[in-house]
Amino acid sequence: MDVYYFSGTGNSLAVARDIAEKTSGKLIAISSVMNKDKIKTEAEIIGVVFPVHGIFRVPSIVERFVGKLDDVNSKYIFVVTTYGSMAGGVIKSFRKVVESCGGKLSAGFAVHMPMNNITIPFMYSGTVGDKEQKLFADCRGKVNFICEYVSARNEGKFEATNKLLISLFYPIDKIFARWRIESKYNKLTNSNLNKDDLWPLMDVSFHFDEKCDGCGVCSRVCPVKNIKMVDNAPSWQHHCERCFACLQWCPKVAIEFDKDSIGRKRYHHPGVELSDMMMQN
Numbered sequence: 001m002d003v004y005y006f007s008g009t010g011n012s013l014a015v016a017r018d019i020a021e022k023t024s025g026k027l028i029a030i031s032s033v034m035n036k037d038k039i040k041t042e043a044e045i046i047g048v049v050f051p052v053h054g055i056f057r058v059p060s061i062v063e064r065f066v067g068k069l070d071d072v073n074s075k076y077i078f079v080v081t082t083y084g085s086m087a088g089g090v091i092k093s094f095r096k097v098v099e100s101c102g103g104k105l106s107a108g109f110a111v112h113m114p115m116n117n118i119t120i121p122f123m124y125s126g127t128v129g130d131k132e133q134k135l136f137a138d139c140r141g142k143v144n145f146i147c148e149y150v151s152a153r154n155e156g157k158f159e160a161t162n163k164l165l166i167s168l169f170y171p172i173d174k175i176f177a178r179w180r181i182e183s184k185y186n187k188l189t190n191s192n193l194n195k196d197d198l199w200p201l202m203d204v205s206f207h208f209d210e211k212c213d214g215c216g217v218c219s220r221v222c223p224v225k226n227i228k229m230v231d232n233a234p235s236w237q238h239h240c241e242r243c244f245a246c247l248q249w250c251p252k253v254a255i256e257f258d259k260d261s262i263g264r265k266r267y268h269h270p271g272v273e274l275s276d277m278m279m280q281n
């Protein structure tokens with residue numbers, strides 16, 4: 001079994017690593033294979049683990065990764081999304097991506113983890129306390145279930161947030177996107193794009209302060225090489241995945257996202273080290 005992952009603060013990496021260990025599978029960072037034209041593997045089972053970045057949105061790097069998978073129609077494919085508040089219909093969206101590439105998604109699971117989006121005021125805490133430890137404990141149980149399910153090549157389980165909740169939340173999400181994100185970033189980038197197309201350009205909101213000592217960690221931890229070091233300082237290149245790895249892992253807490261992150265604690269999964277994150281590069 002191959003277990004591919006994309007992760008900003010280690011939640012998805014921890015889940016993928018657990019699945020790989022328990023199934024004697026191979027753990028592979030999606031970003032480490034993206035330079036290939038075609039991703040070929042002997043493995044018959046392929047797992048893909050990534051964070052929810054929007055309730056119907058498959059991260060661009062994950063979408064491009066699926067497009068590169070060779071012989072996709074002969075594989076048993078499952079997906080695990082980690083989420084901080086509402087997984088939404090991301091598994092359904094991922095299923096469509098797999099199908100559009102000629103494959104079939106056999107199962108999809110959603111694992112609740114701490115919220116890592118530092119810009120969300122009430123859902124983000126940045127701390128690892130009792131609530132987060134409970135999520136990690138539940139996650140361990142869920143991973144055991146996932147491993148049994150996919151090792152037996154079972155099919156048909158696709159987890160999603162309750163449809164009623166999604167239909168209530170979806171219009172609010174759309175209005176918020178138009179009002180806050182599209183108006184703001186179209187102005188900042190002098191564009192006329194929708195939220196999805198603006199996504200890679202939203203790194204215009206990142207900036208660093210005088211605490212930066214030019215160590216380059218932000219550049220090395222970025223899974224899509226979106227940060228160039230220029231004169232010992234980070235420069236964002238506008239093909240960002242908004243995974244927040246640069247901001248969350250900066251050892252000097254020198255990176256902010258507009259004013260949204262100022263004064264907030266930084267988060268990463270407690271079982272994941274910076275060196276683990278760097279394996280994505």
Ligand SMILES: Cc1cc2nc3c(=O)[nH]c(=O)nc-3n(C[C@H](O)[C@H](O)[C@H](O)COP(=O)(O)O)c2cc1C
Pocket residue numbers: 006007008009010011012013050051052053054055082083084085086087113114115116117118242243244
């Ligand atoms: C830009 C961004 C958008 C996010 N959107 C959602 C969301 O719509 N729903 C949700 O439940 N969590 C959302 N999250 C939280 C992450 O999905 C969650 O914390 C995940 O476990 C992070 O995994 P990682 O550490 O592997 O990156 C978002 C996080 C980021 C950075």
Ligand code: SF4
Pocket residue numbers: 208211212213214215216217218219232233234249250251252253254255
């Ligand atoms: S990780 Fe932080 S301190 Fe290091 S170069 Fe980047 S912004 Fe500066």
Ligand code: SF4
Pocket residue numbers: 008203221222223224225226227236239240241242243244245246247
């Ligand atoms: S620039 Fe920062 S937020 Fe954007 S993809 Fe790289 S690490 Fe993630």
